[in-house]
Amino acid sequence: MLSSSELVNSLSLSEGMALLGVLSVACLSARWVVRVPRTDNYMAVADSLMLAVTMIYGIVAGVLANAIFYLVGYWSATRPVAPDQPRTRHLWNDLQAAFNMGAGAIYAFVFGHVFFMTIPDGPAGSIGAAQLIIPVVLMATAYFLVNSFLTDAVQALAGRGTFGHLWLQNLPLVPLYFLASSGGAAVVYLFHAVAGPWSYVLALPILVVAYYAHLFYNDKYEELSRVHKQTLEAFAFCIDAMELHTDFKHHTSTHIQRTQVLTLGLARELRVDETTYEGLRYASVLHDVGKISIPSYILHKPSRLTEREFQKMSTHAAVGAQILSSIDFPFPVVEIVRHHHENWDGTGYPDRLKGTAIPLGSRILSVADCYEALTARRVYRRSLSRDAAVAIMKREKHKFDPVVFDLFLEVIPKLQQELKSIEVRSLTEPKEHRDQKRAPDVVGTSKAKTLSSSISEPQQEIFTLFEIFQNLGNSLSRTDTLTILASKLEKIVPFTTLVIYLAEETTEELKPAHVAGEHKEAFSGLSIEMGTRLAGWVAANNRFLYNVHPGPDTMALSEEIKSLYANSLLAPLVHEDRRLGTIALYVAGDERFTDDHIRLMEIVSNRASIALFNATRFEETQEDAFTDRLTGLPNSRFLYIFFEQTLSEAKRYGEPLSLIEMDLDDFKSVNDRHGHHTGDRFLKEVGRILKGHMRDADVLVRYAGDEFIAILPKTTYEQARQFSYRFQDAVEETELDVGIGSMLKVGISLGLASYPAAGQDLESLLMAADKSMYEDKARRKRRRGGTPAAESYQPSLFESEELQSQAKN
Numbered sequence: 001m002l003s004s005s006e007l008v009n010s011l012s013l014s015e016g017m018a019l020l021g022v023l024s025v026a027c028l029s030a031r032w033v034v035r036v037p038r039t040d041n042y043m044a045v046a047d048s049l050m051l052a053v054t055m056i057y058g059i060v061a062g063v064l065a066n067a068i069f070y071l072v073g074y075w076s077a078t079r080p081v082a083p084d085q086p087r088t089r090h091l092w093n094d095l096q097a098a099f100n101m102g103a104g105a106i107y108a109f110v111f112g113h114v115f116f117m118t119i120p121d122g123p124a125g126s127i128g129a130a131q132l133i134i135p136v137v138l139m140a141t142a143y144f145l146v147n148s149f150l151t152d153a154v155q156a157l158a159g160r161g162t163f164g165h166l167w168l169q170n171l172p173l174v175p176l177y178f179l180a181s182s183g184g185a186a187v188v189y190l191f192h193a194v195a196g197p198w199s200y201v202l203a204l205p206i207l208v209v210a211y212y213a214h215l216f217y218n219d220k221y222e223e224l225s226r227v228h229k230q231t232l233e234a235f236a237f238c239i240d241a242m243e244l245h246t247d248f249k250h251h252t253s254t255h256i257q258r259t260q261v262l263t264l265g266l267a268r269e270l271r272v273d274e275t276t277y278e279g280l281r282y283a284s285v286l287h288d289v290g291k292i293s294i295p296s297y298i299l300h301k302p303s304r305l306t307e308r309e310f311q312k313m314s315t316h317a318a319v320g321a322q323i324l325s326s327i328d329f330p331f332p333v334v335e336i337v338r339h340h341h342e343n344w345d346g347t348g349y350p351d352r353l354k355g356t357a358i359p360l361g362s363r364i365l366s367v368a369d370c371y372e373a374l375t376a377r378r379v380y381r382r383s384l385s386r387d388a389a390v391a392i393m394k395r396e397k398h399k400f401d402p403v404v405f406d407l408f409l410e411v412i413p414k415l416q417q418e419l420k421s422i423e424v425r426s427l428t429e430p431k432e433h434r435d436q437k438r439a440p441d442v443v444g445t446s447k448a449k450t451l452s453s454s455i456s457e458p459q460q461e462i463f464t465l466f467e468i469f470q471n472l473g474n475s476l477s478r479t480d481t482l483t484i485l486a487s488k489l490e491k492i493v494p495f496t497t498l499v500i501y502l503a504e505e506t507t508e509e510l511k512p513a514h515v516a517g518e519h520k521e522a523f524s525g526l527s528i529e530m531g532t533r534l535a536g537w538v539a540a541n542n543r544f545l546y547n548v549h550p551g552p553d554t555m556a557l558s559e560e561i562k563s564l565y566a567n568s569l570l571a572p573l574v575h576e577d578r579r580l581g582t583i584a585l586y587v588a589g590d591e592r593f594t595d596d597h598i599r600l601m602e603i604v605s606n607r608a609s610i611a612l613f614n615a616t617r618f619e620e621t622q623e624d625a626f627t628d629r630l631t632g633l634p635n636s637r638f639l640y641i642f643f644e645q646t647l648s649e650a651k652r653y654g655e656p657l658s659l660i661e662m663d664l665d666d667f668k669s670v671n672d673r674h675g676h677h678t679g680d681r682f683l684k685e686v687g688r689i690l691k692g693h694m695r696d697a698d699v700l701v702r703y704a705g706d707e708f709i710a711i712l713p714k715t716t717y718e719q720a721r722q723f724s725y726r727f728q729d730a731v732e733e734t735e736l737d738v739g740i741g742s743m744l745k746v747g748i749s750l751g752l753a754s755y756p757a758a759g760q761d762l763e764s765l766l767m768a769a770d771k772s773m774y775e776d777k778a779r780r781k782r783r784r785g786g787t788p789a790a791e792s793y794q795p796s797l798f799e800s801e802e803l804q805s806q807a808k809n
Contacts, residue, residue: 061111102146184206272361289320290323291335343398366399395650501528501539566589630684646713656717658719658752663706667746667750685736709769720754751775
């Protein structure tokens with residue numbers, strides 16, 4: 001072994017040139033690196049030459065050559081990366097450059113001493129291959145230990161994992177690569193002993209072949225890994241689509257794509273180790289595979305899950321882990337998937353782990369998955385804004401790792417930008433067979449290719465139809481039925497404006513009962529005669545029209561609006577030969593409807609027709625139940641329901657509420673003298689007059705016989721008194737011709753009561769109003785008997801006291 005003082009003097013010109021030559025070749029090939037499979041370690045092919053320099057020229061030459069080689073290797077890592085290079089490009093850092101240079105020198109110093117302490121004494125040419133085995137193995141071991149110690153220690157200090165975990169991930173492949181490099185160095189050493197200082201040239205072809213062979217192997221390995229990963233992604237994509245996370249109509253990305261971007265972005269910011277990072281790469285895609293065991297009605301339920309439904313849903317993490325456990329992942333995928341719903345405070349599932357007992361990968365995925373779930377559209381709600389999602393997560397921050405969550409809040413803007421780069425994955429639509437023998441029940445030409453399609457569309461279709469059938473079946477309100485129908489149609493059939501025309505029974509005209517989408521006000525004023533234009537023809541003939549220009553229906557609109565619309569789809573609403581109306585979808589632009597759209601509209605229009613027919617019949621029945629047949633006014637049954645609702649609002653908002661009870665004076669004599677027919681005519685006229693003096697929010701009820709009750713929301717006692725004056729004057733001025741020039745006139749007595757002074761419920765207020773009314777009736781009788789009285793209604797003693805009490809309050 002050459003000493004440091006003898007190095008320069010001992011080298012001949014040829015040996016010196018050979019040393020510079022091998023160093024130059026090593027530095028030029030510094031970019032030739034191979035990745036150790038299943039790790040994030042890279043080995044340079046020229047490592048064998050640098051080991052050989054130390055073995056041949058001594059420790060001093062090895063230290064200098066390795067320092068230079070490692071510095072050049074770091075510099076080359078900061079250069080643009082060639083397409084065939086697996087490494088990523090790094091940014092130059094002076095401190096890191098100094099570390100690499102010093103580390104190279106330390107490696108040569110350590111493995112050089114081990115080699116020279118174990119090699120047998122004797123001339124270089126006398127040492128055979130068998131005598132090199134033990135020194136080379138020990139040299140490789142020393143090289144691996146010092147290299148892995150320095151590298152893993154620095155990474156641990158940088159927060160990329162614990163030292164023990166980082167060191168263990170090197171096993172067993174990395175030591176074998178160091179042994180292979182040392183074996184290559186031994187070949188160069190033996191060549192030098194036989195052929196002289198330029199013999200390293202003979203070893204270069206072997207190193208080049210070894211490099212390209214390994215590169216070929218790595219390419220195949222990466223290709224198989226990529227196919228494996230893509231297979232798993234395709235499986236996860238199907239699960240994701242079945243859960244209706246993919247919304248192709250609104251051109252949003254899938255849940256798994258968005259979750260992966262958020263998860264890996266957060267993992268990079270946390271500088272996790274390579275094993276955890278690769279585990280998250282798979283787990284973020286596969287974390288919901290266990291939902292294949294969850295019933296569809298639970299996954300698609302649009303409302304809050306029951307306790308038992310949630311218990312079933314909570315099994316998906318454990319089931320997913322069981323499914324994935326059959327795959328021998330080299331990364332902690334199974335444990336990340338199993339525990340991604342564990343909470344930091346120990347309230348999660350399936351194992352109720354707490355704090356750092358939860359794997360780091362699961363803690364990262366938990367935050368990313370929660371944020372994505374809040375900001376993405378779901379079957380039970382629309383997507384939330386970033387601020388709204390963050391606000392919810394902050395309220396629930398006890399569930400997340402504080403370090404992970406705080407960093408997530410800092411990098412959300414950056415992650416949001418990454419989400420915008422996601423491309424939507426979709427499938428092309430297969431061609432459908434059309435049976436020419438089937439008679440067409442629609443008029444129009446369908447689009448040859450679908451607007452947008454994916455594997456999720458059958459599930460989306462089933463779920464939306466289920467929602468429509470369930471909600472329409474539960475509604476007996478025509479208004480609610482129309483609202484539900486419009487909101488659900490938006491999910492499965494495209495439109496710019498939706499108009500649901502309903503037929504008027506008396507005029508046989510179609511008028512918009514519900515309008516959704518754009519230009520609502522313009523379409524709300526349309527009126528189409530049954531059998532005319534598009535909507536009228538569809539309703540009259542019980543036939544569909546689609547992909548036809550909507551000009552006949554939109555001709556009454558302004559030029560600016562009607563010029564926008566170029567296509568339409570119209571479906572009839574007919575049940576039991578009763579023509580109820582038409583569903584019209586008007587589309588702006590070149591959008592065309594497909595056979596799927598027509599098929600769905602056939603199903604929906606049939607169910608909607610039944611629902612609207614039932615709702616109409618129910619409302620007619622309801623109207624009869626709550627309406628007085630003679631006057632057309634609400635009856636006493638309606639009074640009790642309406643008053644309870646009005647009183648509840650008055651209590652909630654602290655608003656006044658007044659009630660006026662009215663009774664026609666001596667009305668029995670009218671029936672006795674002129675007959676009940678005349679009495680009925682007079683009651684109808686009185687009801688009409690009283691109603692004409694009331695506001696839209698007020699309600700007039702025919703209570704019983706010749707009694708009426710007016711309910712005046714948000715009306716004080718004093719305001720109600722003003723109404724009572726108008727009521728009495730209007731009724732007393734009313735004259736009804738009963739024949740032979742005879743005119744009938746009747747007076748009316750009134751009683752007032754106001755909430756809360758006169759009572760807290762309807763019964764109390766009616767008693768107070770009734771008492772007040774009979775006091776007024778008695779006073780009016782005295783006046784008719786000749787007692788001087790006021791010109792009109794005067795408050796009774798009870799009313800005066802109530803008014804004074806209210807004024808004081």
